[in-house]
Amino acid sequence: MTYSNAKTTGESLPRRKPPKMQGLSLNGFWNDQRFRNFAAQAIVIALVIGFFVYIFGNAQRALSDQGIKTGFGFLMDSAGFAIGESPIPFSASDTFLRAYGVGILNTLKVSFAAIVLASIIGVLLGVARLSRNVMLNRFASVYVEVFRNTPQLLQIVFWYMLAVQLPGPKQAFSLDGIAFLSNRGLAIPGPGEGSGFGFALIGLVIAAGLVVLLRRHLEKRLRQTGQKFNGLPLSIAIMVIVPAVIWTVFGTPSQIEIPALRGFNIRGGLQLSPEFLALFLGLSLYIAAFIAEIVRAGIASVNQGQIEAATAMGIKNSDVLWRVVLPQAMRVIVPPSTAQYVSLLKNSSLGVMIGYPELFNLNNTILTASGNTVEAIIIMMAIYLSLTTTIAVIMNWYNRSVQLKER
Amino acid sequence: MTSHRLISNAQTGASAARPAPVATSGLVHWARQNLFDGIHNTIFTLLCCALLIATVPDLFRWAIWDAAWTSANGADACKATTGACWAIVQEKYRLMLFGTYPYEQHWRGALVVLILGVMSIVSGFRVFWTKWLLVAWCVAWVAIFVLQLGGVFGLVPTPTHLWGGLPLTLLIFFSTVIGGLPVAILLALGRQSNLPIIKALCIGFVEMVRGVPLVTVLFMAALIFPLFVPEAMTPDKFVRALIGMLMFFAAYAADIFRGGLQAIPRGQYEAAEALGLPYWQKTTRIILPQTLRIVLPALMNDIIRAFKNTTFIAIIGLFDILGATKSALEDPTWVSYGTEAYLFVIALYFVVCFSMSKYSASLERDLNKGNTR
Numbered sequence: 078m079t080y081s082n083a084k085t086t087g088e089s090l091p092r093r094k095p096p097k098m099q100g101l102s103l104n105g106f107w108n109d110q111r112f113r114n115f116a117a118q119a120i121v122i123a124l125v126i127g128f129f130v131y132i133f134g135n136a137q138r139a140l141s142d143q144g145i146k147t148g149f150g151f152l153m154d155s156a157g158f159a160i161g162e163s164p165i166p167f168s169a170s171d172t173f174l175r176a177y178g179v180g181i182l183n184t185l186k187v188s189f190a191a192i193v194l195a196s197i198i199g200v201l202l203g204v205a206r207l208s209r210n211v212m213l214n215r216f217a218s219v220y221v222e223v224f225r226n227t228p229q230l231l232q233i234v235f236w237y238m239l240a241v242q243l244p245g246p247k248q249a250f251s252l253d254g255i256a257f258l259s260n261r262g263l264a265i266p267g268p269g270e271g272s273g274f275g276f277a278l279i280g281l282v283i284a285a286g287l288v289v290l291l292r293r294h295l296e297k298r299l300r301q302t303g304q305k306f307n308g309l310p311l312s313i314a315i316m317v318i319v320p321a322v323i324w325t326v327f328g329t330p331s332q333i334e335i336p337a338l339r340g341f342n343i344r345g346g347l348q349l350s351p352e353f354l355a356l357f358l359g360l361s362l363y364i365a366a367f368i369a370e371i372v373r374a375g376i377a378s379v380n381q382g383q384i385e386a387a388t389a390m391g392i393k394n395s396d397v398l399w400r401v402v403l404p405q406a407m408r409v410i411v412p413p414s415t416a417q418y419v420s421l422l423k424n425s426s427l428g429v430m431i432g433y434p435e436l437f438n439l440n441n442t443i444l445t446a447s448g449n450t451v452e453a454i455i456i457m458m459a460i461y462l463s464l465t466t467t468i469a470v471i472m473n474w475y476n477r478s479v480q481l482k483e484r
Numbered sequence: 485m486t487s488h489r490l491i492s493n494a495q496t497g498a499s500a501a502r503p504a505p506v507a508t509s510g511l512v513h514w515a516r517q518n519l520f521d522g523i524h525n526t527i528f529t530l531l532c533c534a535l536l537i538a539t540v541p542d543l544f545r546w547a548i549w550d551a552a553w554t555s556a557n558g559a560d561a562c563k564a565t566t567g568a569c570w571a572i573v574q575e576k577y578r579l580m581l582f583g584t585y586p587y588e589q590h591w592r593g594a595l596v597v598l599i600l601g602v603m604s605i606v607s608g609f610r611v612f613w614t615k616w617l618l619v620a621w622c623v624a625w626v627a628i629f630v631l632q633l634g635g636v637f638g639l640v641p642t643p644t645h646l647w648g649g650l651p652l653t654l655l656i657f658f659s660t661v662i663g664g665l666p667v668a669i670l671l672a673l674g675r676q677s678n679l680p681i682i683k684a685l686c687i688g689f690v691e692m693v694r695g696v697p698l699v700t701v702l703f704m705a706a707l708i709f710p711l712f713v714p715e716a717m718t719p720d721k722f723v724r725a726l727i728g729m730l731m732f733f734a735a736y737a738a739d740i741f742r743g744g745l746q747a748i749p750r751g752q753y754e755a756a757e758a759l760g761l762p763y764w765q766k767t768t769r770i771i772l773p774q775t776l777r778i779v780l781p782a783l784m785n786d787i788i789r790a791f792k793n794t795t796f797i798a799i800i801g802l803f804d805i806l807g808a809t810k811s812a813l814e815d816p817t818w819v820s821y822g823t824e825a826y827l828f829v830i831a832l833y834f835v836v837c838f839s840m841s842k843y844s845a846s847l848e849r850d851l852n853k854g855n856t857r
């Protein structure tokens with residue numbers, strides 16, 4: 078390198094030609110980077126469009142050969158099939174549109190219940206894995222390893238297998254005669270038909286809003302004046318009294334039905350089918366193992382010095398947990414939890430294996446009954462995409478509220 | 485310290501007998517430290533003990549003491565006991581492990597499983613990470629398809645619709661990963677590309693596939709795709725299921741690679757460009773090797789998930805282990821012992837996934853050695 082430099086510096090360098098003008102010249106244009114970029118993209122897009130045109134053309138032809146009307150008009154036709162379990166009344170004469178509604182509600186029902194249970198178990202297990210108590214610690218690790226390292230579908234099928242092998246209604250396991258577990262599912266005390274629990278539910282929502290407002294006010298007061306006020310008893314009181322008052326004002330007779338064996342079956346109360354139970358357990362127990370790992374990693378990620386500093390300042394233990402450790406841990410916990418919740422919702426489609434009428438399963442029925450394959454698939458995909466996006470949006474909003482506030 | 489104490493003892497005039505020191509070793513100390521450390525821990529320990537006492541003896545009685553182990557007299561032994569019926573595994577293991585594959589040809593399936601198992605274990609050791617390993621994989625791959633498909637060397641032809649059980653599960657899994665990784669890398673690169681159309685297509689594909697359940701992707705690939713193309717051009721069901729699995733795996737892995745690509749410092753790209761390396765050389769020689777190291781742990785998690793997800797092909801009617809087990813349980817004599825059969829399959833999956841996750845953890849530690857003190 079130095080040698081060639083020494084050699085060339087003495088002599089006059091040959092003048093280099095000025096760089097070629099960077100216009101599109103026809104001469105050797107295939108070597109031009111811009112042309113190549115353009116050509117590559119043009120080819121790709123032509124291939125993609127060609128593929129879809131070809132495929133939909135074929136489908137169109139095949140469907141018209143079978144005499145199936147295309148378009149979304151079929152949604153208003155009557156479905157002609159019954160659905161095993163449905164949160165809203167559904168009969169064979171109802172429309173396909175309503176069938177989709179049932180599918181969405183069933184998917185949401187099982188997913189929401191499973192998300193709640195998975196979060197509770199996950200947090201408990203995650204904390205247990207950090208415990209110094211060896212037994213508790215080991216117990217949690219074994220749970221996490223077993224549930225994380227076996228396929229979710231197998232777990233669901235296994236729970237279903239267990240659920241249908243339970244004894245019949247007459248020999249059902251019973252808890253003091255108020256809850257029954259049999260091969261027809263789980264029956265627990267619940268609101269009977271037509272009782273006004275809707276009002277209590279509205280009351281609960283209002284109460285939750287009030288509690289949030291109260292918390293905000295107390296937090297603000299704490300920051301401004303340093304005065305502490307334990308809001309917990311008041312919050313609980315609001316949560317109990319407000320729904321109760323609203324409920325009584327509307328004069329609803331309180332009727333919690335207790336299930337009982339009548340004839341060959343257990344009736345009354347809240348009936349949970351074996352399919353629902355198996356899917357619910359399969360979804361929540363599996364995701365709980367992942368949540369546990371996320372929670373453990375999140376809490377472990379908080380710098381030990383933070384805890385030591387808080388303790389040294391004389392902050393009491395519960396405040397160290399709630400005001401120092403958790404706010405920092407949540408930043409690490411929330412983003413991966415979002416992915417797990419989305420995954421749970423998507424995997425509720427595994428209900429098809431055991432016959433729980435969730436969206437995917439019902440879509441198959443709708444698709445067969447109507448023959449409108451393409452439309453049914455588009456609808457199903459659109460629903461799943463919007464459901465998963467909704468969860469992601471809600472969790473991202475929550476994520477922003479726990480992240481570090483930077484200027 | 486000692487002299488100080490001596491002095492203080494001397495000053496008080498009498499040396500009072502001190503209590504024996506608390507043991508700092510041994511079982512009692514360990515238990516005191518780890519199990520009965522404070523009131524909360526003691527309660528937890530007692531609760532755990534109670535749970536163990538309540539479940540372990542019953543479980544032991546069911547799974548081992550009262551269990552029926554042999555199917556010599558059919559299901560008689562199982563009917564006679566209240567314990568587990570492991571006899572179903574002895575009775576049905578051929579069907580569960582090989583599915584619809586012709587009975588006399590099961591040795592070929594077993595050989596395929598053996599080859600894949602040995603190759604995976606060998607590939608786990610970093611000393612073997614040379615180009616010869618790639619050659620070995622190519623040879624193994626050819627051997628596997630010759631064994632599975634038959635039709636040459638006097639082997640009875642066994643087309644893909646006869647495949648089943650463990651060989652099918654493993655073939656789907658390995659093909660998904662081996663075929664999916666290059667697609668994932670291309671998708672991730674496409675997402676980083678400055679060609680707007682390519683970028684949009686890659687983002688669209690990845691987000692679309694990640695937003696819907698795997699079951700729907702499989703369903704599209706296996707059951708809907710044939711409606712869209714003429715019959716002569718439809719690949720068989722195994723290939724269609726594979727395409728679905730591959731697309732799903734690739735979309736998730738692409739997102740992992742994207743994270744890895746973003747973690748490479750800008751300077752690496754600029755240095756490569758300053759050296760005048762064209763795009764593909766820059767990518768394959770500078771960027772990807774560094775990316776691979778970063779993404780390996782996350783990628784291993786994804787690969788483990790891909791293995792667990794192979795069970796999904798049972799939903800579209802292929803006879804993988806789950807599908808084959810389901811069909812084995814259609815036998816009315818054994819139909820009520822499904823729990824035991826599924827436990828066997830679950831145990832099988834657990835062994836593989838658990839080893840993979842332990843291996844992945846050790847690999848992560850190995851790769852991280854440079855960053856630890």
